Amino acid sequence: MSEFEPTIVAFFCNWCTYTAADLAGTSRLSYPHSIKIVRVMCSGMVDPKYVIKALLEGADGVIVSGCNPGDCHYINGNYKARRRIKLLKEILPQFGFEPERLRLTWIAASDGLLLSEIMQEMTEQLRALGPSEARLKMVI
Amino acid sequence: MAETALIDVKEHNLLAALRGFFKTVLKQEEISAILVPRRLPVTPTVMPTLVTDPKHLDAADPLSPAFPINAAKIVSRLTRRESGGKVAAVMRPCEIRAFVELVKLKQGRTEDLVIIGLDCLGAFSNRDYFQWISEDADACTEKFCSVMLTGDSSGGSRELASACRVCEQPVPAGADITVGLFGVDTAGRIPVTAQSAAGEDLFAKLGLRVGEEPTARRKAIEKLVAERTAARDAMFEATRATVDNLEKLTGYLANCVNCYNCRVACPVCYCRECVFVTDVFDHEPSQYLRWAARKGAVKMPTDTVFYHITRLAHMSTACVGCGQCSNACPNDIPVMELFRTVAHRTQQAFDYRAGRSLDDKPPLAEFKEDEFQEVVGIEA
Structure with a gap:
């Protein structure tokens, strides 16, 4: 039986985490192809709807990643993102979504290595968890 | 005084x-x-x-x-x-x-x-x-x-x-x-x-x-509040068990026809124009066929659960429990129970109580630099 390969939708901020992903690439670091990157200008522009829709459409995990606190290109977008993720992390588990399926991280532009490690780790966690219920069941 | x-x-x-x-x-x-x-x-x-x-x-x-x-x-x-x-x-x-x-x-x-x-x-x-x-x-x-x-x-x-x-x-x-x-x-x-x-x-x-x-009066109020709080907590527990996975939530909302009466009736659904009635959800016919092809079947109208969870993300921190959502539902879905149950937890998470005071800022209208560290990172 082939190993389950999760799908992770990743919202990366243009200035830090997306740049880190770029750096990971140019540094020839590998990260799992389970991750589908959506570049956004700021983690603070990730509408909770995007996360909800991705999870309901069958993404096994969603990761939002931005600049470290204090480093936001737009001053405080990442703090706003943190409150929104906090909100979603209170709502979604009530409907059975495991906490591993939604992650928020800060990855600086220079941290290609950290990005590669985090993606590896998250993929392994989701592999262990198995496919999301939304992928297996009919969701109206 | x-x-x-x-x-x-x-x-x-x-x-x-x-x-x-x-x-x-x-x-x-x-x-x-x-x-x-x-x-x-x-x-x-x-x-x-x-x-x-x-x-x-x-x-x-x-x-x-x-x-x-x-x-x-x-x-x-x-x-x-x-x-x-x-x-x-x-x-x-x-x-x-x-x-x-x-x-x-x-x-x-x-x-x-x-x-x-x-x-x-x-x-x-x-x-x-x-x-x-x-x-x-x-x-x-x-x-x-x-x-x-x-x-x-x-x-x-x-x-x-x-x-x-x-x-x-x-x-x-x-x-x-x-x-x-x-x-x-x-x-x-x-x-x-x-x-x-x-x-x-x-x-x-x-x-x-x-x-x-x-x-x-004070005594009568204390007694009533205690009874109601007990009834409320029992309702929370029953509702939690009814929606604790996605399949059950789908069942809970199965009779929803996306009429959106609940959000029209909701006093704190504050958006001037709800995104669910904008062009964003005015999908191309070909889009529906693609969805159906990918999943094998897609319930129409689409995005029912998506609508309710999005509404929870928008207004649950402001939910006052008036029950007009349930009152407005043409198909008798217990909307109030679901929303109050979720809202109780989201309001607690931000140490907020809807309607308590004009001085408390809505949770998503502010932030502090040093808070909610526990949601950052990928440790379980």
Whole structure:
């Protein structure tokens, strides 16, 4: 039986985490192809709807990643993102979504290595968890 | 210091006493109009009505178990900009809480407004109300009051709406002037208390007889709140178990036809235009075919669960538990139970209680640099 390969939708901020992903690439670091990157200008522009829709459409995990606190290109977008993720992390588990399926991280532009490690780790966690219920069941 | 006066109830007629009190308020020069639940002609429907002529107050019925609309949205319409006059608004506690949320979202103002809040006896669902009401509406309201205040249900009764049965905040916090009913001898005198500077201002002009609030009121409220809190917690537990995975949630919402009545009825669904009725959801026909092809089947209309979870993300921190969502549902989905259960947790997470105070900022309208570290990172 082939190993389950999760799908992770990743919202990366243009200035830090997306740049880190770029750096990971140019540094020839590998990260799992389970991750589908959506570049956004700021983690603070990730509408909770995007996360909800991705999870309901069958993404096994969603990761939002931005600049470290204090480093936001737009001053405080990442703090706003943190409150929104906090909100979603209170709502979604009530409907059975495991906490591993939604992650928020800060990855600086220079941290290609950290990005590669985090993606590896998250993929392994989701592999262990198995496919999301939304992928297996009919969701109206 | 809160000042209390007593209003005489003559010939056991509580409604007449309240109507008389409203007339006294309306008589004040500074009050341009009073917004009050009033019976409409022909039908026993009770709607918020903006009254300037005191004769219309003879049909006012703030105690009727009719609750067709949460008046917070109406008061928001009346106050969102300067009107050039001052309005006194008679509101239920949950309406006041919802209005507080709207004020924080700049969709209402407390200037030029005096809120009169009554101890809330609760309401029936729309459906139950119309089955229950008979021609003599005054007598019906009286019967309802006696059931709720003395437990005498000999005149026949009905269960309160689901939201009212689990309402642990039946006392009008946030009102400028309150009228007490719980634990009060409503055949004798009822206490009216000024709760704010604006309330005291008006109070001083009304020329009421100063008195003391009956001590029994506090005790009656404590007892009721304890019972309701227990009922609420039992409801939370039952609801949690009914929706604790996605398949169950899908079952819970299976009868939803995406009519969006719940968000139209919701007093704190604050978006001027809901994203679910914009072009964003005006999908191309080919899109539906692609979805169906990918999943094997797609329920139409689509995005039902998506809509409800998104609404939870938008307004659960502001949910006041008024139950108008359930009231508005054409297919009897217990929307209130789901939303209150989720809202209880989201409000706790931000140490927020909807409608508690004008000074608490809505959770998503602020942030602190050093908070919620536990949601960052990928450790379990």
